Amino acid sequence: MIPAPAFLANPERFMAFSRWAAPALGVIAVVLALVGLWLGWSAPPDYQQGETVRIMFIHVPAAIMAMFVYACLGVASFLALVYRHVLADCAAQSAAVLGTGFTGLALVTGSLWGRPMWGAWWVWDARLTSVLVLFLFYVAYLSLRASIDDETKGSRAAAILALVGLINLPIVHFSVYWWNSLHQGSSMFTPGALAPVYAWPLYVMLLAYLAGFGSLWLVRIRGEVWRRRAEAAALRAARG
Amino acid sequence: MAPIPDLSAGKYGAYIWPAYAITAAVFAILIAGALGHARRWKKKAEEATRK
Numbered sequence: 001m002i003p004a005p006a007f008l009a010n011p012e013r014f015m016a017f018s019r020w021a022a023p024a025l026g027v028i029a030v031v032l033a034l035v036g037l038w039l040g041w042s043a044p045p046d047y048q049q050g051e052t053v054r055i056m057f058i059h060v061p062a063a064i065m066a067m068f069v070y071a072c073l074g075v076a077s078f079l080a081l082v083y084r085h086v087l088a089d090c091a092a093q094s095a096a097v098l099g100t101g102f103t104g105l106a107l108v109t110g111s112l113w114g115r116p117m118w119g120a121w122w123v124w125d126a127r128l129t130s131v132l133v134l135f136l137f138y139v140a141y142l143s144l145r146a147s148i149d150d151e152t153k154g155s156r157a158a159a160i161l162a163l164v165g166l167i168n169l170p171i172v173h174f175s176v177y178w179w180n181s182l183h184q185g186s187s188m189f190t191p192g193a194l195a196p197v198y199a200w201p202l203y204v205m206l207l208a209y210l211a212g213f214g215s216l217w218l219v220r221i222r223g224e225v226w227r228r229r230a231e232a233a234a235l236r237a238a239r240g
Numbered sequence: 241m242a243p244i245p246d247l248s249a250g251k252y253g254a255y256i257w258p259a260y261a262i263t264a265a266v267f268a269i270l271i272a273g274a275l276g277h278a279r280r281w282k283k284k285a286e287e288a289t290r291k
Contacts, residue, residue: 041245051252058263101270105263112259116252212267216274223278226285233288 011225014087018218025215032208040201055113057201060188061209063106066134067169069099069213073141074166077159086228087221089155092162093145094220098213100138106131118182126175127183134172137165 036057046053073095079088110128111121122128141158148154171178176185187193188202249256 038245041247045250051250051256054249054256055259058259062263097273098270101266105266108262109259112255112262116255216270219274219278223274223281226278226281230281230285230288233285237288 011087015222015225018222022215022218022222025211025218029208029212029215032204032211036201036204036208039204043197043201046198049117052113052116053198055109056198057205059106059109059113060202061206062102062109063131064188064206065209065213066099066103066106066131067172068210069095069102070134070137070162070165070169072217073099073138073162074169077162081156081159081163087225089159090221090224090228091217092159093155094217094224096138096141096145096158096162097220098216100135100142102209102213103131103135103138107135114182123182125182126179127172127181130168130172130175133168134165137161137168141165 040054040057043053045051073092076088076092076095079085080092107128110131114123115121141162144161145154145158148157173186175181176183188199188206194202
């Protein structure tokens with residue numbers, strides 16, 4: 001059996017860890033975001049895209065987080081499904097809420113960037129369409145959980161759906177290479193593809209989004225642990 | 241000396257500022273949602289265990 005991280009298997013240890021880790025990550029996220037925004041707005045306009053390049057500093061991290069959070073949802077769903085870890089189920093549910101936000105942000109900010117650059121708010125391009133499918137997987141996961149009264153059955157069905165949706169992640173990533181696309185290819189992790197004056201604010205903003213997600217994820221999981229404790233106590237009281 | 245941010249978004253301001261405003265709004269909703277959810281259930285869990 002694959003040993004799960006100790007904090008995933010032990011709610012008490014997780015609650016002790018997240019009590020200080022959540023606010024610490026929150027502070028780190030705010031500081032990094034302020035630095036990233038300062039650097040981003042200090043960069044000169046791009047020679048091709050002009051001032052719209054500033055949308056990159058909020059759009060690209062949101063798009064990367066949309067995929068990263070779905071990967072977290074997939075891992076947590078796997079652990080919840082196979083090992084029946086309650087905390088893993090809490091983590092999956094919490095990740096889905098946050099991932100929906102990041103994916104929605106990637107779509108909306110991308111649309112606001114696309115209109116002045118491509119002349120269209122939306123095109124049925126492989127990258128845009130696969131990210132829309134990712135958004136629909138998040139919505140379907142949350143809807144499926146909410147639609148089944150028995151929470152255990154609901155979480156198992158949603159976990160299976162989350163695992164099926166993992167197949168969309170490589171499609172999102174490689175869509176710009178597999179099909180003709182208006183969307184540019186990956187430049188963030190390609191050496192030399194971005195001038196340092198744009199790359200640095202982008203890296204700092206990505207770290208800010210990562211820290212922000214970490215903080216909010218821990219807070220949401222803590223809330224889920226308390227919800228289940230409250231409901232378990234109410235059930236015990238009702239049984240007398 | 242640190243560079244000074246230039247907040248004049250020029251003719252593209254109609255796209256850039258809404259993108260930043262929507263990002264700020266979504267983060268505000270995610271933060272308020274997460275903190276509200278945690279506070280509400282912490283209170284209920286404490287009440288339930290006291291009974």
